[in-house]
Amino acid sequence: MNLTNNQKFSINHDPIKGRCLIANETIYTGEIIFEELPLVCSQFLWNAECKYDACQFCLTPLETAEENVTRLTKEQIQLPYVEQCCQTNKSKHINCSGCGQNERYCSIECCQLAYEHYHQLLCPSRSKELENNLNKLCDLWKSIHYPPETASIMLLVKILARIKQDPTFIEKLQQFSSNIIVEQTDKLVHILCGDKFHEQIEILRQIVSEIFSPNDEILQPFLTENGFKSLLAIIGKNGQGIGTSAFSQWAKNCEQFLANNPEELDKINQLTDSLFDKLDEISGCFLNNEGSGLYELQSCINHSCQPNSEVCFLKNNFILSLKAIETINQGEEITICYLDECWQNRSRHSRNKYLQKNYLFICQCRKCQQQINDPDVTSDEEEDSDLQSNPDDDDDDAMNCD
Ligand SMILES: [Zn+2]
Ligand SMILES: [Zn+2]
Ligand SMILES: [Zn+2]
Known part of the structure; x- marks a missing residue:
């Protein structure tokens, strides 16, 4: 919206x-x-499992900035200006009245909206069978899709629950499938789940069908083999990553709060920098509450390397x-x-190899046009990665990037 x-x-x-x-x-x-x-969003499953604590509806951090930085540095840290600059308001936090600690929200508004949109159908307190199926589904997804995560099967489940609770949601969903041609579906599912997981996609589909009952008339088209794959393709192609952090927000708020006090701000910036160094050392690049969502307007925006x-x-x-x-x-x-900073700085040849594998198009942007006569390979590193013809190996390239 x-x-x-x-x-x-x-x-x-x-x-x-x-x-x-x-x-x-x-x-x-x-x-x-x-x-x-977003029309729908979901925290990543490994991210939640590793105690990145976020509102299950809007991903607002539920930890205070101090708790956040203490958890990630594994050291008891006290921060100044928490009253003025930490936005976490625990007095507003609320659990689902059915499933309790499983489903926590930053506010009563988020709790109500989650219930209206999907949680009425998905609350594990409805039946032991539902609870078991949801747990089975999440465990299987975690065994298929490791960090760095790009999607969650719960995004797909929430889409189905939204359709069930409001069938007009199907029209909104069609906008996202309109930019995927049929031949691309298998490739997108492959990018998301890898080769080896063909049979596991079938098991995912069966568990999801049991969650909603396989004979459901409205959902039936999405629970066939092709329907299910096209939903996976939609979340694979259109899912926009979301990141939130209580500590980063505190640091940003301090900058505003101390804008007229440069000396004090300087001290805070030094503290922040040293804490970020520590975070980097202890927790690497996994600092944020992470998830993904489907956004109607964002999904219309095309890529450019510049x-x-x-x-x-x-x-x-x-x-x-x-x-x-x-x-x-x-x-x-x-x-x-669509590329991270590291890929953005690579040669036209490498960028396009990546875009073609992961997004299934060749870029014609102004930067690519300018570089059209550049040699195809510009460094040993890129030559090495280009020799790998199996798209599954591509994850290694992304990880090696520094
Ligand atoms: Zn919220
Ligand atoms: Zn619940
Ligand atoms: Zn380009």
């Missing part, structure tokens, strides 16, 4: 690229182009903000980069 009234863009249909976002007016660097709520906007989570929850990172002229296409 778009939260922004002033429409700075329109959605066009390009014959080759499909849907795209075009600026209606000049948009300046730093401007927020729109803010949007994008003019970026996705951010300024509210430290599931609300997505799109921010201009350069001036965008009226009539110009609004783009984001």
Whole structure:
């Protein structure tokens, strides 16, 4: 759902690229182009298992900034300015009245919305059988899909529950499948779950069918082999990563709070830097509550290796903000980069190999056009990774990136 009234863009249909976002007016660097709520979102399962504590509806951190940094550094840390700069308000936290500690929320509003959207059907307190099936499903997914996580089977389950609780949701879902051609489905499922897991996808499908009852008329088309695979393809292709952190939010708030006190801010920045170093050492790159969601507008934005906007989570929850990172002229296409920073800096050849494997397209952006005559391989490292023709090996490339 778009939260922004002033429409700075329109959605066009390009014959080759499909849907795209075009600026209606000049948009300046730093401007927020729109803010949007996801149709559905879910924390990643390993992330939750490892005690990254987030609202099960909106991913707002449930830990205080101090608890967060203490857990991740494995040292008792006390932070200054917590009253002014830590946003976690434990007095508002609430558990599902049915399943309790399993399902915790940052507020009564999130609890009610989760219930209205999907949790009425999915609350494990409804029956022992449902509880067992949900546990089985999550355990199996965790055995297939390891960190760094990009999707959760619970996103798919929540989509089905939303359809069941409100059949008009199917129309919203169709927007996400409209940019996937049938031949791509298997490839996208392969990227998400890997080769070896063909039979396991079938088991996932059976457990999901049992959760909803396999003969359900409304859900039946999604519970066939092809229907189930196309749902996996939708979450694989369109799932936008979400990250939230109580400690990072505290650090950002301190910057604002101490804007007029540069000396004190300097001290806080030194403290923050040293804590981030420690976090890096102890917890590596897994600092955030992480999950993914489906966003209607974000899913219309095409990739560029030199994008003019970026996705951010300024509210430290599931609300997505799109921010201009350069001036965008009226009539110009609004783009984001699907690659992380490390891949963004590689050669055109490598970037496109990655984009083709993971997103199934060849990029024609301005950077790729400029580099069209560059040699295909620019370094030994890239040559090595290019020699790997099996898409499954690609994870290694991403991990080696530093
Ligand atoms: Zn919440
Ligand atoms: Zn519950
Ligand atoms: Zn490009």
